[in-house]
Amino acid sequence: MTQRRLALLGAGVMGETLLAGLLRAGWSGSDVVVTDRRPERCDELVERYGVTATGNVEAVQGAETVVVVVKPQDLDELLAEIGPELADGVLLVSLCAGVTTASIESRVGPGVAVVRVMPNTPAQVSQGMAAISAGAHAGPDDLVRVETMLAATGRVLSVPEKYQDAVTAISGSGPAYLFYVVESMIEAGVQLGLPRDISTELVVQTMLGSATLLSQTGGHPTELREMVTSPGGTTAAAVRTLEQHGVRAAFMAAIESARDRSRLLSGS
Ligand SMILES: NC(=O)C1=CN([C@@H]2O[C@H](COP(=O)(O)OP(=O)(O)OC[C@H]3O[C@@H](n4cnc5c(N)ncnc54)[C@H](OP(=O)(O)O)[C@@H]3O)[C@@H](O)[C@H]2O)C=CC1
Numbered sequence: 001m002t003q004r005r006l007a008l009l010g011a012g013v014m015g016e017t018l019l020a021g022l023l024r025a026g027w028s029g030s031d032v033v034v035t036d037r038r039p040e041r042c043d044e045l046v047e048r049y050g051v052t053a054t055g056n057v058e059a060v061q062g063a064e065t066v067v068v069v070v071k072p073q074d075l076d077e078l079l080a081e082i083g084p085e086l087a088d089g090v091l092l093v094s095l096c097a098g099v100t101t102a103s104i105e106s107r108v109g110p111g112v113a114v115v116r117v118m119p120n121t122p123a124q125v126s127q128g129m130a131a132i133s134a135g136a137h138a139g140p141d142d143l144v145r146v147e148t149m150l151a152a153t154g155r156v157l158s159v160p161e162k163y164q165d166a167v168t169a170i171s172g173s174g175p176a177y178l179f180y181v182v183e184s185m186i187e188a189g190v191q192l193g194l195p196r197d198i199s200t201e202l203v204v205q206t207m208l209g210s211a212t213l214l215s216q217t218g219g220h221p222t223e224l225r226e227m228v229t230s231p232g233g234t235t236a237a238a239v240r241t242l243e244q245h246g247v248r249a250a251f252m253a254a255i256e257s258a259r260d261r262s263r264l265l266s267g268s
């Protein structure tokens with residue numbers, strides 16, 4: 001039996017994101033075995049990253065760490081397949097939204113340490129935000145292992161598991177909200193007569209610059225917004241219109257919906 005450091009089960013968007021991050025951080029392709037339901041997807045990753053691809057059962061045999069990155073709805077079937085094969089001492093890391101460590105622990109042996117992670121897609125450019133929580137049988141060493149692994153993809157924060165549904169709604173889904181804002185602003189620029197490429201460049205750089213300003217100065221967003229808002233000026237007119245359309249309330253309601261959906265996924 002081959003001794004492998006890491007088995008990555010489910011190589012879609014997040015699976016590939018993690019894989020690429022690990023390789024950027026110096027992991028060797030020979031340390032990772034990947035699986036996916038579609039053989040052509042496996043072939044793609046073998047060619048792109050020089051990893052090995054196998055079936056799920058073969059992948060977990062001898063792995064020190066097993067990472068599951070399938071949709072929450074596919075996790076039951078996957079755990080039924082690999083659960084009996086997981087040896088005591090294995091670290092099982094789940095990136096699945098909404099699925100609690102207790103629910104995973106009920107389907108694997110007590111010697112398996114489970115850590116729950118909520119990553120996000122900016123991990124593709126090493127700017128990810130991942131929150132991690134230990135299950136009942138995972139200790140500080142397990143958290144450190146997961147933290148070290150994920151450091152390849154950006155920032156990592158350890159949080160009590162009770163926060164994970166809110167984390168999922170904020171940073172897990174968050175990139176989609178910000179891309180939605182970007183899309184809306186680009187369309188608005190086009191509506192005002194700007195060529196699409198110019199509108200896109202203006203919006204993307206404004207997003208990047210604003211995020212960098214927030215992060216580098218540590219300034220409060222309200223203070224940074226007030227710096228832009230001249231009395232009687234253009235920004236004040238725009239913000240008043242956003243308030244009139246209930247955009248702040250819409251964000252709160254949207255993020256509550258995401259949190260509620262995350263709670264429901266544990267039972268799906
Ligand atoms: N995308 C994101 O931004 C984020 C995703 N997540 C979580 O990551 C997980 C994966 O999401 P994402 O990467 O977007 O989803 P994808 O659908 O892109 O990837 C999941 C992959 O797993 C494969 N798969 C399904 N069942 C099995 C199985 N039994 N054995 C092996 N492979 C299997 C799927 O194959 P097939 O295509 O045939 O279904 C697919 O290629 C989810 O649980 C999600 O909640 C967390 C944070 C952010």
Ligand SMILES: O=C(O)[C@@H]1CCC=N1
Pocket residue numbers: 097168172173
């Ligand atoms: O939409 C989802 O369910 C996943 C989890 C967080 C981001 N994408």
